[in-house]
Amino acid sequence: MADVSDNKLINSIKSAFKPGKKPGADETQHKFARRENLIVFMAAFIMALSLWLIVNLNGSFNIDLNIPVEPTNLPENMALTETFPEFVQVGISGDGWQLFSLYNDPPSISITVDEGDINLFEQVRQRLSYLQGVDISKVQPLLLSVDMEPKISKKVPVKLHTRLSFQNRYGVIGSPKIIPDSITVTGAESLVGDIEEWQIKDTLKLAEIRENIMETISLEKARPLVELSIEEIIYTAEVSEFTEGETTVYIRTRNLPRGQNINYNPSSVTIKYDVPLKQYAEVSRIKPYEVYVPYSKIIEDSSGFVTPDIEQTAEEFELRLRSFQPKAVAYFSVLDQ
Secondary structure, eight states: OHHHHHHHHHHHHHHHHOOSOOTTSOHHHHHHHHHHHHHHHHHHHHHHHHHHHHHHTTSEEEEEEEEEEEEEOOOTTEEESSOOOSEEEEEEEEEHHHHHHHHHSOOOEEEEOOSEEEEHHHHHHHHTTTSTTEEEEEEESSEEEEOEEEEEEEEEEEEOOEEEEEOTTEEEEEEEEEESSEEEEEEEHHHHTTOOOEEOSSOEEEEEEOSOEEEEEEOOOSSTTOEESOSEEEEEEEEEEEEEEEEEEEEEEESOOTTEEEEEESOEEEEEEEEEGGGHHHHTTSOOEEEEEEHHHHHHOOSSEEOOEEEEOOTTSOOEEEEEEOSOEEEEEEEOO
16 A cells, blocks of 8 residues: 555656646646746856855965966067967965956966076066965966077068969969068077078969959968068969960071071971960961971981971960971971082
């Protein structure tokens, strides 16, 4: 009988806390009551937490804080050779409320730099003396050794690696530009003296290009104690659609001795090239290439055939040699009578 009574009691408790509609109660009123109970619980919890903080934080505590530090008052003509620590560990004792505020928002401390050993304990204690009722028990590291060298500046070119791919028939006109193409680096003599160029770490990668390129690129400080005169550069390149051009040029002989003449068969070469669309009309009115055979090549040949050299003479145009025919021509020498 006892077991039966216990089971009935357990089932009654479970049914009382079971979510859902209470017998004889409206479902909307039930939801409102649950929300009201939750609000009351949260308010009680916040009040209890506040009372706990008021009671406990009124006491005295000891904590260790990582406080940010930065060097200051460096001589204008000197520079550090090693990085300054970003934080120092400070042991602090005092009122709980004040320590709670310090823990959430530790102040940054400026450390006066002198060559040799710096007493961090004394400087940190002096900088935090404005805090009433707070004692500094320790600072780690206690002493900091600082090395400095004469500061120098040097102008070096900027180096950027690129990996560019263009849409079919598109390409760059002229040479891409880096603006500015050089920067000034400043720092300790031993750190700056061996810098010959400033190489940007990341490669510029662009694909399916068909428009002019203008990319702003940040300069990362690969060496933390080296200052850069600027923070970013601009990479620009003019992009154009290319079309195919064709021209036929007669073969000439260079450095031909007096009294001698060389004839070729065939006597001309047909050249196919790519040209920017906007330059096509102007290029088609001229002979942008010269075809020639050095006389020394004929002297050294024993087969009766030579491959002519192709030279672009219209250098103001952005031409790309595609092919030329024929690849080799026969030749024979004609002596003047």
